[in-house]
Amino acid sequence: MSVEERPLDELRRLANGYQITQAIHVAATLGIADLVADEPRSSDDLAAETGSDERSLYRLLRALASVGVFHEEAGRRFSSTPLSDHLRRDTPETLYGWAAFAGRPLVWRSWGDLLHSVRTGENAFRHLHGKDIWEYRAHDPVERAMFDQAMTDVTRGINRSLLTAYDFGRFSTVIDVGGGRGALLVALLEAHATMRGVLFDRPEVVEGVADALDTGVAERLRIVGGSFFDEVPGGGDAYLLKAIIHDWEDSEALAILRVCRRAARPGASVLVVDRDLGAPNENPSAKFGDLNMLVMPGGCERTSVEFAALLAAAGFRFVGDTPSSSGWHIFEGVAE
Numbered sequence: 001m002s003v004e005e006r007p008l009d010e011l012r013r014l015a016n017g018y019q020i021t022q023a024i025h026v027a028a029t030l031g032i033a034d035l036v037a038d039e040p041r042s043s044d045d046l047a048a049e050t051g052s053d054e055r056s057l058y059r060l061l062r063a064l065a066s067v068g069v070f071h072e073e074a075g076r077r078f079s080s081t082p083l084s085d086h087l088r089r090d091t092p093e094t095l096y097g098w099a100a101f102a103g104r105p106l107v108w109r110s111w112g113d114l115l116h117s118v119r120t121g122e123n124a125f126r127h128l129h130g131k132d133i134w135e136y137r138a139h140d141p142v143e144r145a146m147f148d149q150a151m152t153d154v155t156r157g158i159n160r161s162l163l164t165a166y167d168f169g170r171f172s173t174v175i176d177v178g179g180g181r182g183a184l185l186v187a188l189l190e191a192h193a194t195m196r197g198v199l200f201d202r203p204e205v206v207e208g209v210a211d212a213l214d215t216g217v218a219e220r221l222r223i224v225g226g227s228f229f230d231e232v233p234g235g236g237d238a239y240l241l242k243a244i245i246h247d248w249e250d251s252e253a254l255a256i257l258r259v260c261r262r263a264a265r266p267g268a269s270v271l272v273v274d275r276d277l278g279a280p281n282e283n284p285s286a287k288f289g290d291l292n293m294l295v296m297p298g299g300c301e302r303t304s305v306e307f308a309a310l311l312a313a314a315g316f317r318f319v320g321d322t323p324s325s326s327g328w329h330i331f332e333g334v335a336e
Contacts (some may be wrong), residue, residue: 023064024087025103028096032061033080033087036070040079086157093160097153101146106136110295117294124295133297138204148181148205155183155242161326162273163191168238171269175200175236177228177260178244182209182221184273185240189217196220198233228256234263242273246289247297250310257314264335270316272331276323277301285327307331 005013027033030050035041043061047054058076065072069087071079086095101107113124125133137144168174168188175198176185182199189197199206203225210223224233229252232239239260245253260270275286290301302310308318308331316333323329 020064020067022103023060024069024099026060027064027069028087028099029103030057031089032070032078033084033096034089036078036080036084037088037090040073040077043076043078046078093157094153095157097146097149097151101150104143104146106143107296111292114291114295123298126298138202144204151243152181152183155180156187158324158326158328159184159187161324162328162330163187165324166271166322166330168192169195171237172196173198173236174238174240175233175263176240176242177232177256178241180205182206182213182223184242185221186213186217189220190214196222198222198224198236200224200226200228200232202227228259230259232259232263234265236264236268238269238271239264240271240273245272245299245307245310246274246293246301247299249299253299253310254313257310257316261315261335266335268335269319270311270333270335272307272311272333273328274307274331275301275327276321276329277303277306283327304329304331 030046030052032046032050035046035049043058044054046052046061047057050057061070061078062072064070065078068081069083071081073079085091086093087099088094089096109128110124113128116122116127117124120127123132125136129136137147162168162184169192172194173196174185174188176182177200179185179199179201185197185199189195197220199209199221206223206225210218210221213221222233226232228244241256241260244256248256257270264270275283275289277283277286277290286301293299293301304321307321311318311331311333314333315336317336318331318333320332321329322332
């Protein structure tokens with residue numbers, strides 16, 4: 001019989017949540033999930049293969065096994081679990097990139113300055129570094145690569161839910177605005193054999209994407225570098241913005257949407273893929289995601305009503321909010 005957790009114990013567990021974050025980050029960075037994917041491995045073997053101290057690695061893994069990330073067997077051996085399967089690099093719905101990113105000092109220090117943001121309203125990252133996160137990453141290829149991998153893995157993890165929830169097949173040409181390394185757009189092209197796509201992001205982000213594309217998709221995909229604050233490619237039936245608008249406050253978000261409206265012909269759709277902030281006392285992933293916006297990029301999560309107002313202000317008629325099983329929504333507007 002399970003014992004119900006006391007409020008005191010639940011609060012202690014929540015207060016210590018940072019410990020699990022860092023433990024998962026270390027396991028992801030060391031690639032432990034890949035090493036135990038096929039068979040149990042001893043902490044001795046894993047330490048030798050990862051260049052780690054055996055006793056310390058054992059302590060890490062037994063802690064993670066206590067919360068189900070790995071499974072500890074006799075002889076200090078560890079095997080995979082359904083959770084660790086999603087830390088493997090080779091699984092379609094991997095969270096490896098996000099786990100490796102979320103525990104990095106750049107992220108960690110920004111969350112450590114949350115009190116400053118709450119007291120002043122100032123973005124924590126800018127307060128710490130004197131520049132916004134986008135400018136910082138533009139000059140730090142390592143951090144940019146870590147972020148791009150994290151976003152790619154997050155996108156791959158929700159692609160199936162988005163494609164199930166919404167009929168993207170009615171569009172012949174999709175412009176993926178701020179589409180990163182193309183994880184969502186490639187999934188759309190793979191699912192719809194006649195669709196064509198344009199991947200649009202900063203030049204340093206899309207550099208090299210074409211080299212990694214499957215030839216069946218590459219011939220239907222054009223890659224364009226630029227800034228969505230200046231202009232985006234024209235000719236799309238749909239303008240897709242996944243996890244873009246929430247990175248910005250209303251003035252910048254409206255500027256991005258107005259640039260899309262200038263490019264969109266009448267009747268074209270804009271599809272904003274973001275989380276709905278939700279009602280009070282629920283949806284913690286969106287509400288803590290909103291705090292992440294406060295300390296890192298500087299934007300915010302929004303409600304469906306707020307997305308509708310932004311789209312209307314940018315010249316789009318709001319036509320719907322389609323939720324998906326992953327918790328992400330497709331907020332749709334049509335160019336008048």
